[in-house]
Amino acid sequence: MTRSLACQRDAFSLPGDHHYLNCAYMGPLPRVSEEAAVQGLRKKRFPQVVQVEDFFQPVEELKGRFARLIGAPSGDSVAIVPSVSYGIAAVTGNTELGPGRNIVVMHEQFPANVYPWRRLAEEQGGEVRVVSPRDGCRGQGWSERVLDAIDDATVAVAMGTVHWTDGTRYDLPAVRRRTLEVGAALVVDGSQSVGAAPIDVSVLAPDALICAGYKWLLGPYSVSLAYFGDRYIEGRPVEETWIARKGSEDFRRLVEYQDEYHPGAVRFDVGQRSNFALVPSLSASLALLLEWTPDAIAEYCRDLFAPVLESVPNWGVGVEEEPWRSPHLFGLRLPADVSTHEVQAAFEAHRVAVSFRGSSVRVSPNVYNTADDVAAFLAALKEGMGR
Numbered sequence: 001m002t003r004s005l006a007c008q009r010d011a012f013s014l015p016g017d018h019h020y021l022n023c024a025y026m027g028p029l030p031r032v033s034e035e036a037a038v039q040g041l042r043k044k045r046f047p048q049v050v051q052v053e054d055f056f057q058p059v060e061e062l063k064g065r066f067a068r069l070i071g072a073p074s075g076d077s078v079a080i081v082p083s084v085s086y087g088i089a090a091v092t093g094n095t096e097l098g099p100g101r102n103i104v105v106m107h108e109q110f111p112a113n114v115y116p117w118r119r120l121a122e123e124q125g126g127e128v129r130v131v132s133p134r135d136g137c138r139g140q141g142w143s144e145r146v147l148d149a150i151d152d153a154t155v156a157v158a159m160g161t162v163h164w165t166d167g168t169r170y171d172l173p174a175v176r177r178r179t180l181e182v183g184a185a186l187v188v189d190g191s192q193s194v195g196a197a198p199i200d201v202s203v204l205a206p207d208a209l210i211c212a213g214y215k216w217l218l219g220p221y222s223v224s225l226a227y228f229g230d231r232y233i234e235g236r237p238v239e240e241t242w243i244a245r246k247g248s249e250d251f252r253r254l255v256e257y258q259d260e261y262h263p264g265a266v267r268f269d270v271g272q273r274s275n276f277a278l279v280p281s282l283s284a285s286l287a288l289l290l291e292w293t294p295d296a297i298a299e300y301c302r303d304l305f306a307p308v309l310e311s312v313p314n315w316g317v318g319v320e321e322e323p324w325r326s327p328h329l330f331g332l333r334l335p336a337d338v339s340t341h342e343v344q345a346a347f348e349a350h351r352v353a354v355s356f357r358g359s360s361v362r363v364s365p366n367v368y369n370t371a372d373d374v375a376a377f378l379a380a381l382k383e384g385m386g387r
């Protein structure tokens with residue numbers, strides 16, 4: 001059973017007169033993570049305090065924490081990347097496409113997991129196959145279509161854990177089974193759920209899982225994490241960093257050039273991966289997530305917004321069916337007679353931060369939100385819709 005979590009607003013520095021429901025855009029930095037970043041930056045006042053171990057130990061800690069969060073056996077399968085785009089580049093650099101073969105992606109998928117595949121198709125031939133949801137059925141119908149789109153010529157399925165615009169979930173285990181049947185890779189962008197929703201790579205066994213650090217992982221910008229399974233872990237990295245090579249801990253012997261990499265995913269670490277401010281900061285955020293647990297965070301969000309999701313359908317607002325909806329990230333589809341512009345203005349007037357994607361309102365709460373935020377959200381929506 002999930003242990004219930006109390007509101008964690010005190011762990012953040014959010015202003016009291018705003019209602020931040022936009023973690024899908026960017027997660028606020030917890031106080032401890034801000035402090036860790038400041039401490040790290042301060043080390044550069046007197047560089048002599050930056051020790052050799054500062055290049056390694058905080059990185060190991062961060063990778064270990066991410067591994068625990070996603071169910072990987074150790075941090076050895078985790079790389080520090082600056083962005084999802086970079087992590088996907090590591091994957092596409094180790095993927096052969098070619099005429100007659102295809103990559104499967106979702107309709108309106110976040111571009112970081114689309115452009116690299118398009119370039120691969122341009123360079124090598126082959127198709128990027130886009131799977132659209134069935135009319136009026138984003139949930140189950142969409143996942144069924146994904147399965148139908150995978151065939152013997154599929155090289156990889158590249159998708160999110162959930163859709164970034166409205167949190168629609170996919171049947172990832174079924175997709176994994178189908179990809180294994182045809183020998184295709186499963187490359188998952190977890191940016192919009194990992195941290196706030198449970199995932200276990202020891203069960204799902206994706207070939208890669210890449211997560212932006214600055215959303216649900218509650219980290220700073222420009223530091224992200226990538227898990228690589230056996231298919232890629234010995235692949236060709238994007239860069240040839242010196243720190244990825246065997247023996248790099250011994251700074252006196254760096255020009256005794258080594259052909260071998262450190263074992264594991266280290267080769268995929270970005271150059272200067274040991275960033276003394278960003279790494280401890282993201283690591284502090286992951287420590288909080290491990291303490292709170294993604295299960296309890298999801299439960300917290302579900303409980304908080306249950307009254308909203310029960311009442312808004314009465315106003316003609318469309319919401320995804322429960323099993324396919326994410327508790328931490330969901331879209332409200334406004335009825336045709338409602339002006340998105342007016343709803344947006346009402347949210348601004350009530351200082352409620354959400355995102356607008358087409359005619360949908362994207363709502364993405366987290367553990368710092370309160371019943372007060374929910375009340376402000378409902379008041380703004382009601383006013384904006386003229387109900």
Ligand SMILES: Cc1ncc(COP(=O)(O)O)c(C=O)c1O
Nearest residue numbers: 083084085110112164191192212
């Ligand atoms: C699903 C998803 N992936 C990735 C990103 C960010 O990509 P990158 O780290 O390459 O900037 C976003 C940003 O909104 C996102 O929603």
